[in-house]
Amino acid sequence: MTKELWINLPVKDIAASREFFGKLGFEFHPRHTNNDEMAALMIGDKKFMVMLFPEAQFRKFTGQEIADTTRGTEVLFSIDAASREEVDELIRKAEEAGGQVFGRPQAQGGGWMYGAGFTDPDGHRWNVLYMDMEQMPKE
Missing domain, CATH: 3.10.180.10 (2,3-Dihydroxybiphenyl 1,2-Dioxygenase, domain 1)
Known part of the structure; x- marks a missing residue:
């Protein structure tokens, strides 16, 4: 049975994303604090995780190009x-x-x-x- 769900999200710059979400008050998982390869936003009471990965690494996971967010959602x-x-x-x-x-x-x-x-x-x-x-x- 499924226990948890992680959303994996491509980002251009982990440090810039960490700074942006930190300014919004998001909490980060401490395991990935000093990591340039990923960051993990913890959201809500259950600490739901949105994993942020550099675009190149995300492409390796999916084997596909990344959606162009300027053209669609x-x-x-x-x-x-x-x-x-x-x-x-x-x-x-x-x-x-x-x-x-x-x-x-x-x-x-x-x-x-x-x-x-x-x-x-x-x-x-x-x-x-x-x-x-x-x-x-x-x-």
Whole structure:
């Protein structure tokens, strides 16, 4: 049975990615702290890992070219926020750290969701959502 899932993500520069995500407040797995070959973002209470690898190494893993993030989206990472203010803060930090905002914070889904989106330095898209489950429409 599957126990864990790791997302492997290609990046142009491990140090630049580490700096960007560090400015956003992401935690890194200590095993890979001083490693130029990979970094591991730990996300959420369960410490879900997004592994960052240099593009050349990623190509070896997949045997394929890397998606051109200027022409299309290969994946949308959605992360949970504890409040609307946390959404706003993460988007502000992403923009200050050099990310591009593709969706400004706004109410969504009839108002029970509040979200925004940004791209990291490699063009990977991240969606930040706060969901007020008490306001979620009942079916």
